[in-house]
Amino acid sequence: MALVATVAVVGRTNAGKSTLVNALVGEKVSIVSPVEQTTRNTIRGIVADPRGQLVLLDTPGLHKAVGTLGTLLNRMARRSAAGADITCVVFDAAQEPQLEDIGWMQRIAKEKPEKVVFVLNKADKSPFFEKMFRDAWGEAVTGNGERNRPLWVGATHGEATKPSEASAEGTGNGERVEPLWVKSISTTEGGAKPVLDALFGFAEEGELLFDEDIVTDYPRKLAIADVIREKYLAHLHQELPHELGIIVKRVVDEGSRWKSEAEVLVNRPSQKPIVIGRAASTIKAVRKAAERELKEVFGVPVSLELWVNVEPNWMKNDRLLAEMGYLGGLV
Ligand SMILES: Nc1nc2c(ncn2[C@@H]2O[C@H](COP(=O)(O)OP(=O)(O)OP(=O)(O)O)[C@@H](O)[C@H]2O)c(=O)[nH]1
Numbered sequence: 125m126a127l128v129a130t131v132a133v134v135g136r137t138n139a140g141k142s143t144l145v146n147a148l149v150g151e152k153v154s155i156v157s158p159v160e161q162t163t164r165n166t167i168r169g170i171v172a173d174p175r176g177q178l179v180l181l182d183t184p185g186l187h188k189a190v191g192t193l194g195t196l197l198n199r200m201a202r203r204s205a206a207g208a209d210i211t212c213v214v215f216d217a218a219q220e221p222q223l224e225d226i227g228w229m230q231r232i233a234k235e236k237p238e239k240v241v242f243v244l245n246k247a248d249k250s251p252f253f254e255k256m257f258r259d260a261w262g263e264a265v266t267g268n269g270e271r272n273r274p275l276w277v278g279a280t281h282g283e284a285t286k287p288s289e290a291s292a293e294g295t296g297n298g299e300r301v302e303p304l305w306v307k308s309i310s311t312t313e314g315g316a317k318p319v320l321d322a323l324f325g326f327a328e329e330g331e332l333l334f335d336e337d338i339v340t341d342y343p344r345k346l347a348i349a350d351v352i353r354e355k356y357l358a359h360l361h362q363e364l365p366h367e368l369g370i371i372v373k374r375v376v377d378e379g380s381r382w383k384s385e386a387e388v389l390v391n392r393p394s395q396k397p398i399v400i401g402r403a404a405s406t407i408k409a410v411r412k413a414a415e416r417e418l419k420e421v422f423g424v425p426v427s428l429e430l431w432v433n434v435e436p437n438w439m440k441n442d443r444l445l446a447e448m449g450y451l452g453g454l455v
């Protein structure tokens with residue numbers, strides 16, 4: 125017997141959820157980038173600790189949905205929150221609360237999950253808007269924070285507040301939710317320790333859910349596709365992140381090495397030269413960077429073959445979305 129819990133890590137896009145999950149697991153299980161909507165699948169990261177085991181569900185950031193893919197991502201985030209023991213909402217507190225942050229607060233205030241951790245992330249940054257987040261929560265609870273009024277007009281910037289006194293009391297019971305507020309610097313393992321302690325504070329005695337030495341059960345094909353997409357995001361920045369889809373067609377295990385073939389989907393013919401690059405420089409650089417990381421992740425050399433195909437409206441094509449794992453099944 126040990127302390128165990130499943131944790132849905134939710135929050136708006138770019139808040140640092142995947143960074144936090146990686147810090148807590150102590151290994152990279154989820155891709156990270158400064159670009160919005162980096163995470164597209166729910167990824168399970170498993171934390172092994174002398175205290176027990178946490179199963180973290182890293183979800184796509186909640187955002188104003190555009191088109192089928194956007195709607196699916198939002199649904200995936202909400203569904204995982206509903207199924208987990210602990211809801212961990214990550215806020216980018218280096219920015220004032222945004223509509224999506226308020227949206228999560230309102231959802232928590234309404235649905236009253238029993239165990240909630242509010243992470244004020246990016247605590248290494250200044251200004252840091254702790255007070256504004258706490259005020260926003262107060263409004264969400266009292267119902268005074270209407271969704272569409274202009275938020276935070278005239279608010280002062282850069283208020284520095286002391287670390288809050290954590291309290292694990294007052295959870296659930298249909299009365300009022302009292303989230304446990306913690307600060308985190310998720311870019312370092314030690315910086316996320318307050319979150320780890322808060323989560324174990326809520327965990328309960330039970331049987332381990334996974335073998336002790338496993339860090340993720342995310343399917344191999346999807347993990348490879350994610351790494352390729354992360355390298356593309358790093359390479360192309362804002363150029364076409366939302367319209368790039370990766371499907372890993374095959375992974376052949378040849379013992380001492382893996383061979384993998386993947387399709388790079390774009391929405392329009394004009395995007396093809398962008399993902400290929402001049403004299404194929406972009407696709408080569410992405411392939412090399414992805415191969416390097418995959419070798420590290422899987423511990424065997426992985427050779428990648430990438431094809432670029434134009435697939436108009438792939439973001440609305442159920443068959444392709446299913447192939448990318450976006451139609452669920454993991455949660
Ligand atoms: N300075 C600082 N940057 C952070 C911290 N946590 C995350 N970041 C950065 O914030 C950016 C977004 O991080 P992600 O982990 O990809 O964010 P996410 O919430 O998973 O985003 P989606 O997958 O799009 O929902 C990255 O550039 C991270 O390096 C932190 O504690 N401090």
Ligand SMILES: [Mg+2]
Nearest residue numbers: 141142162163
């Ligand atoms: Mg993410």
